[in-house]
Amino acid sequence: MSDIYELMISVDLRDEISEQELTELSWHLGIGPQPERLFIVTAFPVVVDDSGIPVIEDDPYPLLAGRGAASRVGGVLCSALASRADLPRKGWSLMSRQEIHPDEFEKVGELLCWLATRAHETHLLGDGAVGMGFLRFYEAEVPDVLQVASGRVSWPT
DSSP states (O other), X not given: OOOOEEEEEEEEEOSOOOHHHHHHHHHHTTSSOOOXXXXXXXXXXXXXXXXXXXXXXXXXXXXXXXXXEOSSSOSEEEEEEEEOTTSSSOSEEXXXXXXXXXXXXXXXXXXXHHHHHTBOGGGXXXXXXXXXXXXXETTOSSOEEEEEETTEEOOOO
């Protein structure tokens, strides 16, 4: 049995993103190089075995960089970031479709919470939450709405 989910993010961001943040965001989407310093998701702790002694190291990886055929949810994994400079609502449009395991919810959640603070008001829901996209268990036919409220992602329980 697998615990894979389809994660579909679609959000327009305000034009208040620094160059450093834009560089890191592009890296997380798999469309740019890894920045020297991380500003959005800053820690990627991993326990490694150093001659029988567990050691915690920092091992950054892009969170939404999957590409190609999806192994469990079907279709294609992809991410894109486009400027909205020529549109009335300035900023950036972001789209990502990924396969995600619950072990990744925490790190991806950090990125989603950051995105929610920069989302255009069109993504605000009536209860103050920010609509970010959809999450679907790979065997389910219907996805759940993915939203961020009070700095927390509404992951399945």
